[in-house]
Amino acid sequence: MSKGAPVQDGSDQPVRYECAVDVTAIQAVDMHVHLEVDSCGHKALPEDFFEASAKYFKAEERTPSIDRIAEIYREHRMAAVVFTVDARTQMGHEPNSIDDLVAGCARSNDVLIPFGSVDPRTGAAALEEARRQAEQLGVRGFKFHPSVQGFDPSDRQFHPLWEVLEQLGLPCVFHTGQNGMGAGLPGGRGIKLKYSNPLLLDDVAADFPGLPIIMAHPSVPWQDEANSIATHKANVYIDLSGWSPKYFPESLVRQAGNVLSRKVLFGTDFPLITPEKWLTAFESLPLKDEVRPLILKENAVRLLGLDAPAAQEGELRA
Template sequence: MNVDELVAIDMHTHAEVSSRGHASLSEELDSAAGEYFKAEHRRPTLPEIAAYYRERRMACVVFTVDAEAATGTPAVPNEEVAEAARENPDVIIPFASLDPHKGKTAVRQIHRLVQEFGVRGFKFHPNVQAFHPNDRMAYPLYEAIEEAGAIAVFHTGQTGIGAGAPGGGGIRLKYSNPMLVDDVAADFPGMPIILAHPSFPWQDEALAVATHKPQVYIDLSGWSPKYFPPQLVQYANSLLKDKVLFGSDYPLISPDRWLADFAKLPVKDEVRPKILKENAARLLGLDKQQ
C-alpha cells in the first residue's frame, strides 16, 4: 500500500454480504438501516468494495459485525474479509468482529486472526451485540486484543440499525454511551480505541474521553459532515486534530457524499490532511512502511 498515492483512508466500511450471499443482519434490521440512510447501493461484495475504493485512490478499513448471540444471524466470516485484503493489499485493511457473548471461543480467535490473517483491529457494536462495553464479560477479549497489538473500534451514539422498525427492531441505545468505553480505556491503556461516529446524544462525553485518554480516537463515520455538532468541528480543529479520523460507513454512506460535505466545513487547511489520511496512517503504522 503506497500511502503517498492515497487521497484518503476510510476507517469505517462494512462487509455486509458473504461470498455465498448471506447478510450479517436480519432482513428487518437491514431494510430499516437502508431506509434510514437512504442508501442507494447496498450489499456490495468484497471485490466490489476493493474496486470502488481503488477507483477513488483510497484505502479502506473493512469489517463485519458479529452479533450472532443477540440476532441469531451469523456474520460475514472474518476470514473472508482478511482474504479480500490479501488479494487487494493496495486498498483493503482488514479488521474483524467477534461477539463478546461467545466468550473463550471468541478470545481464541483473536490471536489467530491477527497472526495468521493479518487482522489489524476488532469492531464492537454494543447496540446490536447487546452488551455494555465495560461489562467484565468482554474483558478477556480486550486483554487478547491489547496483547496482540490490535485496535478496538466501538460503535457509539444512536444507531441507524433498526431505526424506524417497530421498537427499533429491539435494538437498545443505552449500550452505546461513550462513557462506558472510558472504563475500557482506563483498564487497557495499551489498546488503541476508536469511538466510531459522532456520538449523538453523547457528543460531549466522547470529546471528553478522547481528550482525556491518549489512546482514544474518534472516527467521523455514519453522519454527513453537514450534520456534525459544532463542538465536534471545534475539537477536530484544535485539541483533537491528531486524533480524528475520516470514516464514511460505506455502503450506508458513500465516501463521495461524505467528502463533498466535508469540503464545506470550516476545517483548517493544515488539519484536513490529518483527518483524511495522516492520523489513520500513523495509527495503523502505515507511515512507517514508506
C-alpha cells in the same frame, strides 16, 4: 466462529493478509467500511435490518461485494478499513465469514485493510477466535457494535477479551451514539442505545491503556462525553463516519480543528454513505487547511502503522 470453512489458497492454511498499501499513492484512509455480504451471498444481519437501515440512510447500493468495494476505493485513490460484525448471540444469525473477508482484502491489499470481529458474549471462544484472526489471518484491528451485539463493554466479564486485544496491540472500533440499525422498527428491533454510550468505553480505555480505541461516529446524544474522553485518554480516537459532515455537532467540528486534530479520523460508513457524499460536505466545514490532511489520511496512517516504510524514505510529513 466464522461462518463456513476457512477460505484457503490451495494449501492447508487459510489466506493470510499482508498489507501493500502505498501511503504515498493514496489521498485518504476511510476507517469505516462495512462488508455486508460474503462471497456465498450470506448477509451479515437479518433482512429486516438491511431494509430499515437502507431506508434510514437512503442508501442506493446496500450490499456491494468485496471486489466492488476495492474498485470504488481504488478509483478514489483511497484505502479502506473493511469489517463485518459478529452478533450471533443477540441476533440469532450467523455472521459473515471473517476468512472470506480477509481473503477478499488480500486480493486487493493495495487498497483494503481487514478488521476482524468476535462476539464478546461467546466467552472463551471469543478470546480464541480473536487470537486466530490476528495471528493466522493477519487482521489489522477489530470491530464491535455494543448495541447490535447486546453487551456493555465496561462490564468486567469482558475484561479477558480486552486484555487479549491489548496484548495483540491492534485498534478496536466501537460503535457509539445514535443507531441506524433497527431504526424505525417496533422497539428498534430490540436494539438498546445505552450500550453505545461512549462513557462505557472510558472504563475500557482507563483499564487497558495499551488498547487503541476508536469511538465510531459522532456520538449523538453524547458528543460532549466523547470529546472529553478522546481529549483525556491518549489511546482513544473518534472516527467521523455515519453522518454527513454538514450534520456534525458544532462541538465536534470545533475540537476536531483544535485539540482533537490528531485524534479524529475520516470514515464514511460505506455503503450507507458514499465517499463522494461525505467529502463534498466535508469541504464546507470551517477547518484549517493543515488540519484536513490529518483527518483524511495522516492520523489513520499513524494509528494503523502504515507509515513505517514511507517514513524511512522521508515521504510523509512529520
